[in-house]
Amino acid sequence: MTAPFGWPTWRDVDGVILEFLQRLKNREFSTTFCEKCGSTFFPPQSYCPDCLSNSVSWRKLEGKATLYSFTQIDRSFRFAAPDVIGLVEIEGVKGRVLSRIDAPLEELEIGMELEVDFLDIGDGYFLHQFKPVKMQASLSANMNE
């Protein structure tokens, strides 16, 4: 698997990043966690940023996702401009996820619950994006608890 378009050619593309992209292709949003100190961090790395151990394994990210902040890029080249970009916090994960948000800017609020989604960008690549959890869906989920 080679690096997708928009990837700076001078930067190291290590195995972990390629694995991350491969997992996205399989509709799996995941990151690495440290077997030694237990830290789960994002973005994934082959060395733990907390203890520098390289005993890292993959973990699917399934914790509650909330919108930390958001903005819009009016001159986005990859998607139809304007494009909404946000930072997502995921329960139990150290590090915020920079991601596309699949919703109009006016409908977003800091702290709202999101769910992960996958976006086909062509050439066999998929990116993660997030969308607001539908109000009705979350109400019925609460009632089932």
Place this chain on the structure above:
Amino acid sequence: MRAGIIGVSALPVGRHEGESTDVLAAKVVQEAILDAGVSKAEIQAALTTPEGFTVRSSKIKAARQAEYLGLKLSSAAVIEMGGASSLIALKFLVREIEHGAVDLGLIYSTEVERHQWKLPEDLPTIAEINALYLPHDSLYGIMSATPYYAMSMQRYMHEYGVTHEEIAKVAVLLRKNASRNPLAQFTEPITVEDVLSSRIVSPPLHLLDCSPVSDGGAAVLVASEDYIKKNKKDAVFITGIGEAHDDSHFIPRTGSLTDFPAIRKATSEALESARRSLEQVDVAEIYGVFTSSELMTYEEMGFFSKGKAAEAVAAGDTAITGRIPINPSGGRLSLGHPFYVTPLLEIIEIYWQLTGKAGERQVKEPRVGIVQAEHGMMNGSIVLVLEV
């Protein structure tokens, strides 16, 4: 052994398209030599920065430009640490002088950016040169730091209940200061309404909340106290230095996007090493690239409590005649922002203020000045205390 600034030079900030960074370097270095009244052969150190932020950097640039300038050096390098580069270069020169390795040294920076891009042909080049928070930004088409600062501003407004209207007042004040600065890129007066109605760049940031991508050049000559005494030079002494970097680059893993501990740490270290308190500072130049980050920097440095800087600006506290004048030059927003040159422009403004050469924007008899620069999204900061 203390180090002091004995001569400076700065080009007008704006567009220098088509000009060579070598030629601009010769111009500012020559002017700084004349300003200090020294001879070129006395210069033992020359530290510089890359040619620009949106252009490719050449290799071994420090040696190539030393050849162009005809400098025989015992200390030479290009220093790169984002927006803090030229101030960090100055710190290394001060350390060389303090160790007794250098008596007279030079920091210079000249920068000509690329202002025109062709889309979509240039996209791979833009991605290669400009993507910052790699590897996860360019995949989403993010090619500058602006969206990150916008998200920080969004949090600032959310956490402290500050409105855009209140934040915009700092842009109005900086424009007023710039109107008195012959080097400034933007001098036409603006109003809060102008800021709020300017084009949205990345919400909540509008065009007039942002600094421009500018070209420019500057040089600063620094000498040892022995040299200054022996040659009877007037000098502004560097009395304190603080530098701190978080373990983050643009987006901190933890902590609020409105919290910048590196600025606090660098400021307190600089003041402590100068044996000064913040209350003793008479004038400040800080690296505010956006209205919101400008205000948050005031707060993190300790001039005002969190969420209160906008109020203080509205009350006139930071004006040239205010309690603590900040960015009398017009700041990055209106003086203009040649990324690598900016910290030298800040130093030069404080040098002029402390030596009574600031013309129409002169602060009344300042004795202690402070200069701050940062990189990333204020994930790292360097602060200098300057005194006459």
